[in-house]
Amino acid sequence: MILTLEWTPDGVRFIDQTKLPLEESYVLATTYQQVADVIVTMVVRGAPAIGVSAAMGVALGAKDTDALTTEEFAPEFEQICEKLASTRPTAVNLFWAIDRMKVLFLRLQGQGASLDEVKQSLLDEALTMYDEDIASCKAIGAHGADLMPDDGGVLTHCNAGALATCGYGTALGVIRGAVERGKQIHVYADETRPFLQGARLTAWELMADGIPTTVLCDSMAASLMRQGKIKAVVVGADRIAANGDVANKIGTYSVAIMAKEHGIPFYVAAPWSTIDRATKTGEDIPIEERPAREVTHHGGKQLTPHGVGICNPAFDVTPAKYVTAIITERGVLRSPYSESLAAGELVSQS
Structure with missing residues (x-):
């Protein structure tokens, strides 16, 4: 590991x-x-x-x-x-x-x-x-494995694998759990601009595990969905609000909208520590703005004109209405999330 x-x-x-x-x-x-x-x-x-x-x-x-x-x-x-x-x-x-x-x-x-x-x-x-x-x-992997297709493509965005956790991973933990059960999954990994966590990290992890993986530019996902190559999407999260809104790596919101349009289930995998019931909705989640250089430069080489304006939020918020289910170590939660998240909290206190 x-x-x-x-x-x-x-x-x-x-x-x-x-x-x-x-x-x-x-x-x-x-x-x-x-x-x-x-x-x-x-x-x-x-x-x-x-x-x-x-x-x-x-x-x-x-x-x-x-x-x-x-x-x-x-x-x-x-x-x-x-x-x-x-x-x-x-x-x-x-x-x-x-x-x-x-x-x-x-x-x-x-x-x-x-x-x-x-x-x-x-x-x-x-x-x-x-x-x-x-x-x-x-446990997340075990709960989420049943939700993955028996064969075909699964799209993920950013890196929610062993490298994003202490080991095994959340979204990639679900994929690993499915593969361990014999499911024939091919992972499509968004490169995840501008820090390229998908291209650099997700691909590296999955190749080390021998799981078939294809890296694609973020803008290619919709086309593959239209072609029927994507049967499910699973991503991680950095914060989940009390109503089920999800903050994750920038670009996740776009993927969720595209999945909804194409009738593809969109799953979020995260430990209970990522759930913030003190934050009512995604509107209240603070969004980190990363340094402009992450966009203007790559590999030490400048890609943009001097002085151009740069927008580099590290995360976006996906409204709960786009989330098919939230996979936690306590089980799979479904809408209405205000109720299922509250019920999960009560279980932990009993």
């Missing part, structure tokens, strides 16, 4: 996704500030992986503190959390993971735990999140 990130005695080790697919190299973050930089520069990316990375960043900051007591460490802990929370605004898993670490710290502080106990508990929690993420992805 691809090791997207892992805790080591020296720091947090990440596969450098900016160098894939031609170079498999790794980055070692030895401070929480370096973990934050790894998230911002997209060395690591994908909502679930970002969340666990942030949790490990908090644990790393605690490990390296010069404080002598838990009370001395408290202001520094808040600073660590604020730094990591400022990295990327759209992926709700980031804030979910940091909030989980905050709740643990406050509980330990209230219990009078020593700083050594706090350090170990924060690390244990981050490692638990890591294991939970892989287990969630495999």
